[in-house]
Amino acid sequence: MKSILVTVVPEEIKVAVMEDGKLSSIEVERATHSHLVGNIYKGQVQNVLPGMQAAFVDIGTGKNAFMYIGDGMPADMKQALSKPQKIHIGQQIPVQIVKDAIGSKGPRATTHITLPGRHVVLLPTAAYIGMSRRIEEEAERTRLHDIASRICPEGMGLIIRTVAAGASEEALREDVEYLAKLWHSLMSRFKMKSKGANLLYRDADLIIRIVRDNLTAEVAEMLIDDQAVYQRVHDFVKLLSPELLPKIKFYEDKEPLFKAYGLDEEVANLGSRTVELPSGGFLVLDKTEALTVIDVNTGKYTGSTNLGETVYATNQEAAEEIMRQLRLRDIGGIIIVDFIDMEKEEQKENLLLHLRELAKLDPTKTNIVDITSLGLVEITRKKSRQNLDSIIYSECPICHGRGRVESPETVSIRIAADIRRMEHKSHAEDGYEIEVHETVAEELRHNQLLMNLAAEFAMDIKVTAAPGMHPENYSILQQN
Numbered sequence: 001m002k003s004i005l006v007t008v009v010p011e012e013i014k015v016a017v018m019e020d021g022k023l024s025s026i027e028v029e030r031a032t033h034s035h036l037v038g039n040i041y042k043g044q045v046q047n048v049l050p051g052m053q054a055a056f057v058d059i060g061t062g063k064n065a066f067m068y069i070g071d072g073m074p075a076d077m078k079q080a081l082s083k084p085q086k087i088h089i090g091q092q093i094p095v096q097i098v099k100d101a102i103g104s105k106g107p108r109a110t111t112h113i114t115l116p117g118r119h120v121v122l123l124p125t126a127a128y129i130g131m132s133r134r135i136e137e138e139a140e141r142t143r144l145h146d147i148a149s150r151i152c153p154e155g156m157g158l159i160i161r162t163v164a165a166g167a168s169e170e171a172l173r174e175d176v177e178y179l180a181k182l183w184h185s186l187m188s189r190f191k192m193k194s195k196g197a198n199l200l201y202r203d204a205d206l207i208i209r210i211v212r213d214n215l216t217a218e219v220a221e222m223l224i225d226d227q228a229v230y231q232r233v234h235d236f237v238k239l240l241s242p243e244l245l246p247k248i249k250f251y252e253d254k255e256p257l258f259k260a261y262g263l264d265e266e267v268a269n270l271g272s273r274t275v276e277l278p279s280g281g282f283l284v285l286d287k288t289e290a291l292t293v294i295d296v297n298t299g300k301y302t303g304s305t306n307l308g309e310t311v312y313a314t315n316q317e318a319a320e321e322i323m324r325q326l327r328l329r330d331i332g333g334i335i336i337v338d339f340i341d342m343e344k345e346e347q348k349e350n351l352l353l354h355l356r357e358l359a360k361l362d363p364t365k366t367n368i369v370d371i372t373s374l375g376l377v378e379i380t381r382k383k384s385r386q387n388l389d390s391i392i393y394s395e396c397p398i399c400h401g402r403g404r405v406e407s408p409e410t411v412s413i414r415i416a417a418d419i420r421r422m423e424h425k426s427h428a429e430d431g432y433e434i435e436v437h438e439t440v441a442e443e444l445r446h447n448q449l450l451m452n453l454a455a456e457f458a459m460d461i462k463v464t465a466a467p468g469m470h471p472e473n474y475s476i477l478q479q480n
Contacts, residue, residue: 335381
């Protein structure tokens with residue numbers, strides 16, 4: 001059973017999807033952090049890098065978008081431009097954002113535009129028909145493919161979405177006709193003369209996207225704790241899929257919605273490096289600039305038969321939790337998993353098979369690549385929007401993202417080195433006063449370093465603790 005829970009405050013909207021009583025995904029949208037993914041802009045090329053087959057495009061948001069042009073420009077784009085030619089500086093082109101700006105990197109754009117509807121995704125610049133991998137019944141796939149072939153506009157393409165399973169040809173045709181009109185309207189706006197970059201189309205906000213992409217017959221209920229948002233969703237579903245209206249419910253209890261379902265604590269734990277497994281084992285997740293690394297440990301789990309079976313059982317359990325955490329934290333890019341070593345090749349193959357079955361349940365494209373000779377499983381997962389981690393957390397102002405600071409002993413040694421340099425230039429007869437973080441002050445009071453230094457230069461050294469000081473910073477003042 002699947003449920004969708006929506007909690008709303010003026011500053012943010014949080015949407016949780018639960019499957020069989022367990023949290024499977026969480027999305028947050030804040031008024032101050034609007035997503036760009038899906039938006040279509042009239043962009044202006046600012047720079048072309050032939051060596052990288054890429055260009056930087058001004059979309060009017062402050063940060064230029066990076067666009068890979070190695071795969072060329074779609075034919076439809078060339079027709080939209082007044083003079084079809086190679087991309088050059090100053091040229092105006094329609095682009096769609098496929099990846100939000102993350103950290104110092106700007107958003108990523110493409111000229112291969114997609115327009116999502118309820119049942120289909122229109123591909124105005126690509127003439128082919130695709131199908132959701134979640135539609136598995138061969139007869140239904142054939143039926144939908146035949147319908148798509150009949151209703152697809154000439155020169156365009158379609159992707160049949162999961163929710164289209166069982167839908168009538170009329171419903172799909174209405175979707176396609178609306179999206180085709182939208183595309184022609186966007187192209188008309190693009191051809192209008194205007195200076196600089198501007199927005200042609202804004203993708204739906206979180207509430208509408210959740211209804212469009214997640215509200216299906218499989219959902220038992222959608223609970224919303226805000227009257228205005230409830231009414232908006234009610235009106236949208238009434239127009240889109242009236243048969244799903246009974247699933248939309250207004251949550252009126254005094255206890256906060258997320259607290260009632262035990263989600264507040266679970267969402268807070270998504271920032272933790274460690275994830276406990278039911279058996280007693282645990283996962284450790286570490287993120288780097290290039291990839292995410294996940295380590296699997298048996299922890300307190302000792303099993304009941306032999307070591308080989310204990311390891312295999314832990315890995316199988318870990319595989320399920322890893323795939324769940326990838327969805328919950330919306331981890332994208334390259335993921336390396338260090339499972340516990342297994343001796344039997346059959347167990348390794350079964351683990352990969354299990355991971356691939358679990359990956360099919362993820363709405364975001366996830367690829368289980370292989371297991372290396374060192375026993376590391378390689379996974380890739382599409383990364384587009386800012387994930388929960390980047391929205392909720394910011395870089396630590398103390399360690400600047402390193403996750404550690406210099407030890408008090410290391411800082412003490414640096415202080416001693418600085419005093420020696422100062423003494424070699426000129427002797428401080430009255431000695432020095434040192435201001436340090438309280439942990440460093442404690443270290444200096446309990447080791448012989450300053451005593452030895454004072455004896456070496458025949459002077460007095462006074463230590464003052466400054467609690468608000470950075471643990472790695474200090475000041476050395478000559479006493480008068």
